[in-house]
Amino acid sequence: MATEFPLPPVLTYYPSSSSTPPSLITQGAEGRLYKSTHLASSRPCALKYRPPKPYRHPILDARLTKARIQAEAKVLDRCCREGVPVPAVYAMDAAAGWMMLEWIEGQPVRAGINVWLGARPETDEAIDAANDAHQTPLINLMERIGTVVGALHLTGIIHGDLTTSNMMLQPWKTTHTSQQQTNGEEAAAKEAAVQGDVVLIDFGLATTSSSDEDRAVDLYVLERAFASTHPRAEKLFEHVLEAYGKTFKKAPSVLVKLADVRMRGRKRSMLG
Numbered sequence: 001m002a003t004e005f006p007l008p009p010v011l012t013y014y015p016s017s018s019s020t021p022p023s024l025i026t027q028g029a030e031g032r033l034y035k036s037t038h039l040a041s042s043r044p045c046a047l048k049y050r051p052p053k054p055y056r057h058p059i060l061d062a063r064l065t066k067a068r069i070q071a072e073a074k075v076l077d078r079c080c081r082e083g084v085p086v087p088a089v090y091a092m093d094a095a096a097g098w099m100m101l102e103w104i105e106g107q108p109v110r111a112g113i114n115v116w117l118g119a120r121p122e123t124d125e126a127i128d129a130a131n132d133a134h135q136t137p138l139i140n141l142m143e144r145i146g147t148v149v150g151a152l153h154l155t156g157i158i159h160g161d162l163t164t165s166n167m168m169l170q171p172w173k174t175t176h177t178s179q180q181q182t183n184g185e186e187a188a189a190k191e192a193a194v195q196g197d198v199v200l201i202d203f204g205l206a207t208t209s210s211s212d213e214d215r216a217v218d219l220y221v222l223e224r225a226f227a228s229t230h231p232r233a234e235k236l237f238e239h240v241l242e243a244y245g246k247t248f249k250k251a252p253s254v255l256v257k258l259a260d261v262r263m264r265g266r267k268r269s270m271l272g
């Protein structure tokens with residue numbers, strides 16, 4: 001895809017004959033995400049660029065952009081060092097508004113879950129978390145989500161915007177086929193859609209905290225996002241929490257706090 005916007009200068013220079021111009025993947029409110037082979041054709045990378053905002057005072061805008069990029073890169077670095085699955089930071093120029101990250105192959109978890117659920121008849125009842133044996137591959141994914149969020153919280157980082165769009169499913173080298181899903185190509189494709197390693201992305205709103213309350217709010221944000229994005233699978237969210245509860249010593253007390261946070265959330269929505 002041709003780029004429709006000015007690029008940061010670093011990306012208008014192609015260091016090797018095999019590197020191709022970056023292609024725009026998404027354009028959000030704050031920034032743009034390009035896929036690029038700037039470093040090497042065999043090593044695609046994600047270029048996150050926050051262009052100047054004409055509606056902000058230029059000095060304030062430059063300062064804000066720089067601080068946000070630096071903060072996001074710092075959190076990603078820390079996650080990498082501590083073994084939390086996130087894209088590695090390859091390069092950055094915070095003052096120029098960009099950072100270059102490891103490209104994560106695969107699709108967002110949201111899309112994978114939708115492929116899995118999409119194969120069910122429209123008239124289907126909501127999925128019963130405890131008894132639906134046919135959901136094993138999806139349940140396994142939910143558990144992997146809980147484990148990764150637990151690993152993140154253990155490092156003292158709060159994501160701030162956990163959704164199934166801010167998690168990628170990085171395909172496994174070999175596919176694992178469950179006993180339930182051995183009948184046909186369609187079933188195999190459906191199962192493949194929920195396989196892969198969960199990699200967290202978009203740390204633009206991340207903060208550091210080790211308090212039960214902040215961790216519980218992070219989980220609550222994910223719980224609400226999950227319920228509105230995947231309403232039929234809402235009940236399966238308990239598998240995320242169950243796996244989370246096993247990840248570190250204080251995780252069970254975060255889950256107790258989550259009950260409080262939910263209650264407050266409900267009261268607030270009743271009051272309008």
Ligand SMILES: Nc1ncnc2c1ncn2[C@@H]1O[C@H](COP(=O)(O)OP(=O)(O)OP(=O)(O)O)[C@@H](O)[C@H]1O
Pocket residue numbers: 025026027028029030031032033046087101102103104105108165166201202203204205
């Ligand atoms: N490292 C990556 N590898 C592959 N795809 C990525 C990567 N980072 C982001 N993406 C894709 O780009 C999309 C947008 O990325 P991201 O959420 O980080 O940007 P954003 O929403 O513009 O960020 P912000 O909320 O900080 O403004 C993601 O949903 C994902 O599909």
